[in-house]
Amino acid sequence: MQDLVPKEYKERNSLVINPVKTCQPIGAMYAALGVHGALPHSHGSQGCCSYHRMHLTKHFREPVVASSSSFTEGASVFGGRANLETALKNIFAVYDPQVVAINTTCLSETIGDDIGSIINGFDVPEGKTIIHASTPSYVGSHITGFSNMVKAMIKQLSEKNEEAKTNNKLNLIPGFVDPGDIREIKRILEAMDIDYILFPDQSDVLDTPLDGNYDMYPEGGVTIPELNDTGNSQATIALGEFASADSAFELEKKHDVKPYILKSPVGIKATDELLMQLMKLTGKEVPAKIEKERGQLVDIIADTHHQFHGKKVAVYGDPDIVISLTEFVLSLGMRPVHVLTGTPDNKFEETVTEMMSDADWEYNITAGGDLFQLHQWIKNDPVDLLLGNSYGKLVARQEDIPLVRVGFPILDRSVHSYLPTIGYKGAILLVEKISGALLDRKDRDTDFELTEFVL
Amino acid sequence: MKNNNAGIEDVLDEVLQSYPAKSMKNRKEHMLIKDQKKGKHKIKANTRTIPGIITNRGCAYAGCRGVVLGPLKDVVQLVHGPIGCSYYAWGMRRHQGVAAEGGKNFINYTFSTDMQDSDVVFGGERKLKEAIKEAVEIFNPSTIMITATCPVGLIGDDINSIARQAEAEYGITVMAFNCEGYKGVSQSAGHHIANNEIMANLVGIEDKELDYKYPINLMGEYNIGGDAFEIERILEKIGYDIVASFSGNGTADQIKYSHEADLNLVQCHRSINYIAEMFEEKYGIPWLKVNFLGVDATIKALRNMAEYFDDPELKERTEKVIAEELAQIEGPLNRYKELFEGKTAFLFVGGSRAHHYQNVFKRIGIETVVAGYEFGHRDDYEGREVIPDIEMTADDRNIPELEVTKDDKKYNMRISKAKKEELQQKMPLDYYEGMIKEMEDGSIVIDDLNHHEHIKLTEALEPDIFCSGIKDKYTSHKMGIFSKQLHSYDYSGPYAGFKGHLQFAEDIAAGILNPSWSYINPPWKDNVELAGTIGGVR
Numbered sequence A: 001m002q003d004l005v006p007k008e009y010k011e012r013n014s015l016v017i018n019p020v021k022t023c024q025p026i027g028a029m030y031a032a033l034g035v036h037g038a039l040p041h042s043h044g045s046q047g048c049c050s051y052h053r054m055h056l057t058k059h060f061r062e063p064v065v066a067s068s069s070s071f072t073e074g075a076s077v078f079g080g081r082a083n084l085e086t087a088l089k090n091i092f093a094v095y096d097p098q099v100v101a102i103n104t105t106c107l108s109e110t111i112g113d114d115i116g117s118i119i120n121g122f123d124v125p126e127g128k129t130i131i132h133a134s135t136p137s138y139v140g141s142h143i144t145g146f147s148n149m150v151k152a153m154i155k156q157l158s159e160k161n162e163e164a165k166t167n168n169k170l171n172l173i174p175g176f177v178d179p180g181d182i183r184e185i186k187r188i189l190e191a192m193d194i195d196y197i198l199f200p201d202q203s204d205v206l207d208t209p210l211d212g213n214y215d216m217y218p219e220g221g222v223t224i225p226e227l228n229d230t231g232n233s234q235a236t237i238a239l240g241e242f243a244s245a246d247s248a249f250e251l252e253k254k255h256d257v258k259p260y261i262l263k264s265p266v267g268i269k270a271t272d273e274l275l276m277q278l279m280k281l282t283g284k285e286v287p288a289k290i291e292k293e294r295g296q297l298v299d300i301i302a303d304t305h306h307q308f309h310g311k312k313v314a315v316y317g318d319p320d321i322v323i324s325l326t327e328f329v330l331s332l333g334m335r336p337v338h339v340l341t342g343t344p345d346n347k348f349e350e351t352v353t354e355m356m357s358d359a360d361w362e363y364n365i366t367a368g369g370d371l372f373q374l375h376q377w378i379k380n381d382p383v384d385l386l387l388g389n390s391y392g393k394l395v396a397r398q399e400d401i402p403l404v405r406v407g408f409p410i411l412d413r414s415v416h417s418y419l420p421t422i423g424y425k426g427a428i429l430l431v432e433k434i435s436g437a438l439l440d441r442k443d444r445d446t447d448f449e450l451t452e453f454v455l
Numbered sequence B: 001m002k003n004n005n006a007g008i009e010d011v012l013d014e015v016l017q018s019y020p021a022k023s024m025k026n027r028k029e030h031m032l033i034k035d036q037k038k039g040k041h042k043i044k045a046n047t048r049t050i051p052g053i054i055t056n057r058g059c060a061y062a063g064c065r066g067v068v069l070g071p072l073k074d075v076v077q078l079v080h081g082p083i084g085c086s087y088y089a090w091g092m093r094r095h096q097g098v099a100a101e102g103g104k105n106f107i108n109y110t111f112s113t114d115m116q117d118s119d120v121v122f123g124g125e126r127k128l129k130e131a132i133k134e135a136v137e138i139f140n141p142s143t144i145m146i147t148a149t150c151p152v153g154l155i156g157d158d159i160n161s162i163a164r165q166a167e168a169e170y171g172i173t174v175m176a177f178n179c180e181g182y183k184g185v186s187q188s189a190g191h192h193i194a195n196n197e198i199m200a201n202l203v204g205i206e207d208k209e210l211d212y213k214y215p216i217n218l219m220g221e222y223n224i225g226g227d228a229f230e231i232e233r234i235l236e237k238i239g240y241d242i243v244a245s246f247s248g249n250g251t252a253d254q255i256k257y258s259h260e261a262d263l264n265l266v267q268c269h270r271s272i273n274y275i276a277e278m279f280e281e282k283y284g285i286p287w288l289k290v291n292f293l294g295v296d297a298t299i300k301a302l303r304n305m306a307e308y309f310d311d312p313e314l315k316e317r318t319e320k321v322i323a324e325e326l327a328q329i330e331g332p333l334n335r336y337k338e339l340f341e342g343k344t345a346f347l348f349v350g351g352s353r354a355h356h357y358q359n360v361f362k363r364i365g366i367e368t369v370v371a372g373y374e375f376g377h378r379d380d381y382e383g384r385e386v387i388p389d390i391e392m393t394a395d396d397r398n399i400p401e402l403e404v405t406k407d408d409k410k411y412n413m414r415i416s417k418a419k420k421e422e423l424q425q426k427m428p429l430d431y432y433e434g435m436i437k438e439m440e441d442g443s444i445v446i447d448d449l450n451h452h453e454h455i456k457l458t459e460a461l462e463p464d465i466f467c468s469g470i471k472d473k474y475t476s477h478k479m480g481i482f483s484k485q486l487h488s489y490d491y492s493g494p495y496a497g498f499k500g501h502l503q504f505a506e507d508i509a510a511g512i513l514n515p516s517w518s519y520i521n522p523p524w525k526d527n528v529e530l531a532g533t534i535g536g537v538r
């Protein structure tokens, strides 16, 4: 029940109620799972690791395995060096990963453990790799943590091969998206015959088949040689400014690989921009089959525009996806009236405000907001549709508004992680979901005697 | 393989093989094979998890905010710390609660001070004070509970004095819990921290004239999937009155006068037995170990309760309700038994359910071949008689002990010493026998099971059902073995009482009989005659 949310605003500077973000390490853990043979390791007390594993497991319905330094009070006072060393020894002996990807937690950050120096003093087994990212939970959000772990991959692993100038490849950072999205990006790249290094890559890691065998390190994930090779690529495309841009800039700084920062390709415009950029960078054409998919999408939108036109929508969730979704619902003729992310960053507000420059209706935009705030906005200015993660169902139930689940996390529906949201194909699926939600509502609310078959 | 202990010893040896020497020595002490002939069994429990060994355990904060405090409906649970801890405790444990008429229910909300780096550097006290003020202004709750997450203790925020100030300022109950995640070795530390604070500062702060004939408290029942609803239904049908629940579907307001009960029922021994002891010491209320999971255990508990109150009318009523309830489920339950006969289960849960569910499975024909606790103590395995022998560790000493003494005004010995001794011959009054005694010879007991051991034991024993939590549920499914979550009950419940047992059997049937398992091997993996020539391949 959310019946205690008042319509009237009261000043609130310190109390967060029902957040639309979580902490850095879970993002880092998710990024690390996109490296082949990697075991994410959480340097802190074991509760964080347990929470992060549980939460990712619920979204993907897949095993998410990670280890912890299991701090006790002693480690919190004297530092976690001994715990990390013991942990690494046990990990390599018992679980034999190719890579250990260490993230910090607010505990080890507050203590000030220097992971780099601890690892330097550790005897890493032959052929194994350790990477580490600093992910203090009191800065940014899970998206920041994702970005920090991807950046660590680049910082610690990318190399430039001096003799051969380039590997003729394109680096592609997909952002905090589902395996289904990653498969779609790869399909587009392959259709265009582009050689790429995509990282992190959780496809074939968090969408594995049930075949009676459990494989702790499934076949997917970007490999260490591929990550080493990113310094030799010709350019980097980063999808999603918040999740991916920093790593692209790091590659530029380190090896002069030119970065191109694009929106997460959700919806027609953002996907167009991705394809244009791919064409420009590679000189390759967009193949007919992809162009046809675009045409189908346009056809669908034209034929069903009446379902969307003028409908008021609230969009909430992680910044990259919310930005693209806002652009997409605008392109459907809908009116985004409340746009909110929990990740604190002014750039979000600037980007969305710019998108809304033609809007002739009142709207709210906030970064660093929470679901309680969104709920209050909706009480004051109701909407026809909610677009965001599972937690919005509290608002949806209380205010009787349809909810289309998109983004992270989705805990109360399934299959989402297998299907794309990005690309033209993803947009078609999104249109189907939005249309279905709006029309189910219309059918429910229409007088039975006036029920229609054709809508 | 059963009853062949030598074979099972080989299995355990094989499991231990992969560990480095030190870890092997450690883990070996956390596992044993039940063997009646050996007499006493000793297991290591409630000690540190080895760093790097992939444990299922959580932290003290999870045990405090998540397990014990979370279910209290009328409380604003204000988490002081960075956002994550509050976020993950939001609606994930399936403790359900329905507010009484006119009462507030905060279970669906989560509250955080969302600590930022500047707070870590300069201290978060100002932010916490302001957050309390805002919560009071918006929600006007009768109780606020502040829980500390990892950084709080390190940066030195004094949440206790802030709570006291706020209490004075706003005239409501404000409590503080120093349950930083690094304390202790598991959630169990958090149970202690939560319960001690509740005992010290909430229980007994209000007196209430109750017109109840059989007033009882329900302890260590957290209403996962609605278990407490079902237990309440049965108890009320018999004629009991629940004064307070610790804490499923409970309220802080009721706990304030919980010393008015005449008997404490302890469901989860692990998380609350020490509080039950304190109630006896301070107020003279004995406790009875009950188990409302499984019809046989439920019937036993109900009969013991009636015997305790020793009222013929109550006994008669009890038998009548048992008969009525049984009549509704016995037929279908017996059919499930026929269906499942010979199947085996592997249980790894919390601190009591790995024991409680064994009778549930047994009744439907399923035998438990491995059982272990995530954060049980030795007494939960071996029985309360070992408590004097348990050595204190440094981690135990870090959790403040609470000493209670007789409350001269409120103490009232509910039954005489002689009567108690007489009852103790018949029932677990002030006693818990632990898990091991009830287990069959040849079954494995394992503490703080980890990922590696889960896989190895599953491969060796091939159980039909694996019961644990979400973290290893899908690992089990990948191996083709149905996994039922016994922490959260997945998406189902209640499983308690009579109807609950049937619901459980139905869910197990849905799981193990699901056709999907039969599709694991594609048909073309068996000999297919590749005779065709279309396309000219051959």
Ligand code: SF4
Residues within 6 Å of the ligand: A023, A024, A025, A047, A048, A049, A051, A104, A105, A106, A107, A137, B082, B083, B084, B085, B086, B149, B150, B151, B181
């Ligand atoms: S906020 Fe900090 S202590 Fe809490 S779960 Fe995240 S990393 Fe762990």
Ligand code: SF4
Residues within 6 Å of the ligand: B067, B222, B268, B270, B271, B349, B350, B351, B352, B353, B487
């Ligand atoms: S029943 Fe189990 S999961 Fe629940 S509190 Fe007790 S030990 Fe924990």
